[in-house]
Amino acid sequence: MPPRALHLAALLTAVLVTPMLRAELYINEIFFDPGGDGVEQRDEFIELRGAPGMPLDDHYLIFVENEDNGDNTGPAGLVENIFTLDGYSLGSNGFLVFRQAGNLLGGAGDSGPSRYSVVPGATDLVNTGAGPGYGSGATSTIGAEDEGGEGSLENGGFTAMLIRKNTGPVPTIGLDLDEGNDGLDNPNGQEGWEILDAIGYFEPLETVYGRSYAPINFGREEPGELVFFDGGIKEIQPNIEPDAVYVGVGYEIEYLGRWGNSTGQTNDDWHISNLTDNPGSGRLTAGQLPDGAPVDYRQSYTGDHGLLASGSTDTPPTQPGESQGSLESNKDVPYGTRLLTNIGGPNYLTGDYNGDGYVNAADYTIWRDSLGAVGDEFAHPAADANHNFMVDGADYEIWRAAYGAPEAPPAAAAVAGVPEPASALLVIAALPLAAIRRRV
Numbered sequence: 087m088p089p090r091a092l093h094l095a096a097l098l099t100a101v102l103v104t105p106m107l108r109a110e111l112y113i114n115e116i117f118f119d120p121g122g123d124g125v126e127q128r129d130e131f132i133e134l135r136g137a138p139g140m141p142l143d144d145h146y147l148i149f150v151e152n153e154d155n156g157d158n159t160g161p162a163g164l165v166e167n168i169f170t171l172d173g174y175s176l177g178s179n180g181f182l183v184f185r186q187a188g189n190l191l192g193g194a195g196d197s198g199p200s201r202y203s204v205v206p207g208a209t210d211l212v213n214t215g216a217g218p219g220y221g222s223g224a225t226s227t228i229g230a231e232d233e234g235g236e237g238s239l240e241n242g243g244f245t246a247m248l249i250r251k252n253t254g255p256v257p258t259i260g261l262d263l264d265e266g267n268d269g270l271d272n273p274n275g276q277e278g279w280e281i282l283d284a285i286g287y288f289e290p291l292e293t294v295y296g297r298s299y300a301p302i303n304f305g306r307e308e309p310g311e312l313v314f315f316d317g318g319i320k321e322i323q324p325n326i327e328p329d330a331v332y333v334g335v336g337y338e339i340e341y342l343g344r345w346g347n348s349t350g351q352t353n354d355d356w357h358i359s360n361l362t363d364n365p366g367s368g369r370l371t372a373g374q375l376p377d378g379a380p381v382d383y384r385q386s387y388t389g390d391h392g393l394l395a396s397g398s399t400d401t402p403p404t405q406p407g408e409s410q411g412s413l414e415s416n417k418d419v420p421y422g423t424r425l426l427t428n429i430g431g432p433n434y435l436t437g438d439y440n441g442d443g444y445v446n447a448a449d450y451t452i453w454r455d456s457l458g459a460v461g462d463e464f465a466h467p468a469a470d471a472n473h474n475f476m477v478d479g480a481d482y483e484i485w486r487a488a489y490g491a492p493e494a495p496p497a498a499a500a501v502a503g504v505p506e507p508a509s510a511l512l513v514i515a516a517l518p519l520a521a522i523r524r525r526v
């Protein structure tokens with residue numbers, strides 16, 4: 087090979103390989119304060135994502151207090167939870183999960199199988215110490231510490247912040263990142279730190295006085311909304327950093343997840359959701375779950391719904407394109423969709439039928455090969471994107487609309503055009519009848 091060609095080859099290799107090796111790290115999923123018969127010291131989890139095998143020395147995941155009062159003398163800005171990543175590394179698939187000690191099917195102290203299943207390849211850190219939940223300090227085997235030793239995340243709002251300590255202090259519980267409760271004293275949290283990723287969450291009404299510190303922050307209320315709080319009518323004016331964004335979603339939040347493999351800091355990069363254990367969502371109760379089966383939280387809806395009969399062709403209460411006003415998802419994820427089946431792997435993403443975090447031709451293949459498949463409340467095919475218990479043309483349209491999201495991997499760029507199911511579409515017209523016949 088002539089020298090110039092060699093040089094070009096080296097350059098091309100650098101261009102192609104460098105982005106894969108970027109030492110980027112993301113907060114990928116946080117499930118906290120589970121509702122219904124969920125248990126705060128059992129069902130929470132946190133997932134991080136980055137380059138496969140990435141060492142995490144000098145990295146910490148901290149949660150910063152958001153609560154404040156009218157005098158700005160509250161604890162806003164204090165570090166209230168710490169997960170020490172020093173000595174760990176991301177798994178071979180680029181994921182790391184923190185799970186709680188009580189993360190077991192059955193009651194407290196049950197020594198049964200894990201309540202969640204984790205995707206193989208992920209670093210799976212489960213607290214096996216004596217303390218509840220994540221444990222705290224000496225009671226945690228996964229490097230967790232929290233203010234009250236409760237072993238769980240605080241529900242009253244927080245900023246989750248992933249930091250790398252290049253120099254400067256090791257984070258400690260009670261360290262104040264915001265003296266005067268008027269914004270971060272140092273844009274990096276502390277001198278010598280680097281903030282790699284952050285997400286802010288306001289509990290309902292904490293938007294009156296509370297303060298959050300991430301580039302993007304979510305809460306229930308809209309700015310300007312008038313609420314009764316602290317003995318009077320108050321206006322919602324979320325306190326955030328200069329140039330940061332606040333988004334009111336209209337419902338209480340229990341789940342913050344990056345949308346697929348997203349890496350940005352916009353509303354669109356996050357799935358902000360509330361989860362349900364309402365049997366009307368199709369959720370399996372403890373008695374229905376086989377031993378060791380993953381816990382079954384699903385996309386929630388503000389209404390109350392009866393359980394649809396198994397095999398019913400009735401649609402769930404909300405479908406894409408129907409009234410979405412009460413669906414507690416900023417991505418219009420259909421009611422009843424399982425959201426916690428991807429712990430240690432890419433997050434739920436509409437149209438991602440093989441669950442690899444990308445919407446591309448491989449997902450089309452799944453749709454094509456399962457076209458006509460029928461599901462029910464308890465099990466529905468992977469390619470049933472609109473959760474109407476049937477793989478049909480509507481699911482193709484959903485895949486097509488999402489094609490390329492959130493950012494296509496190099497392999498997808500090589501796929502010439504979007505597959506058109508010309509012959510398959512002919513089948514769709516006859517599908518409902520065929521599906522009905524199958525069940526008779």
Ligand SMILES: [Ca+2]
Pocket residue numbers: 263264265266267268269270271
């Ligand atoms: Ca300050």
Ligand SMILES: [Ca+2]
Pocket residue numbers: 114115133428429430431432433434
């Ligand atoms: Ca995940």
Ligand SMILES: [Ca+2]
Pocket residue numbers: 437438439440441442443444445446448449
């Ligand atoms: Ca996919």
Ligand SMILES: [Ca+2]
Pocket residue numbers: 469470471472473474475476477478480481
């Ligand atoms: Ca469908």
